[in-house]
Amino acid sequence: MIRFVFRFFGFWILAGGFVALIVDGTRSIAAAxxxxxxxxDAWSAVSPDTFALARARLTDLSTWAWPDVAAPLLGLPLFVLLCGLGFLLLAIGRARRRSRYEVG
Structure with a gap:
C-alpha cells in the first residue's frame, strides 16, 4: 500500500515537472x-506568504539552512526539481524484484 502511495505521488509530481518544462519551453520560444x-519564483508567485514564512522559519532554525541548503535548491529550474523528486518517489515505490532463487 505504501509503495502505491509513493508511485501515485511520484507520477503526479513527475507530470507537474513535464508541465513546467512545457511552460518554460513555450516561454523560451516566445522570448527567442x-x-x-x-x-x-514559482513558489513565491503561487503563495508569497508561505514562501516568506518558510524562509523566516529556516533562517530562525539555523543560520546556514536558508543560504546553504534551501536557496540553492529553490534556485534550480522548477522542472528539474519536480522531475527529480518524482523520479525519487518512483524509485522508492518501485516493486521489489523477486530473486529466481528465492523460495516461497
Whole structure:
C-alpha cells in the first residue's frame, strides 16, 4: 500500500515537472532565448506568504539552512526539481524484484 502511495505521488509530481518544462519551453520560444522558471519564483508567485514564512522559519532554525541548503535548491529550474523528486518517489515505490532463487 505504501509503495502505491509513493508511485501515485511520484507520477503526479513527475507530470507537474513535464508541465513546467512545457511552460518554460513555450516561454523560451516566445522570448527567442532560453528562459527558466526557478522553483523560488514559482513558489513565491503561487503563495508569497508561505514562501516568506518558510524562509523566516529556516533562517530562525539555523543560520546556514536558508543560504546553504534551501536557496540553492529553490534556485534550480522548477522542472528539474519536480522531475527529480518524482523520479525519487518512483524509485522508492518501485516493486521489489523477486530473486529466481528465492523460495516461497
Amino acid at each position: 532565448r532560453l528562459t527558466f522558471t526557478s522553483a523560488a
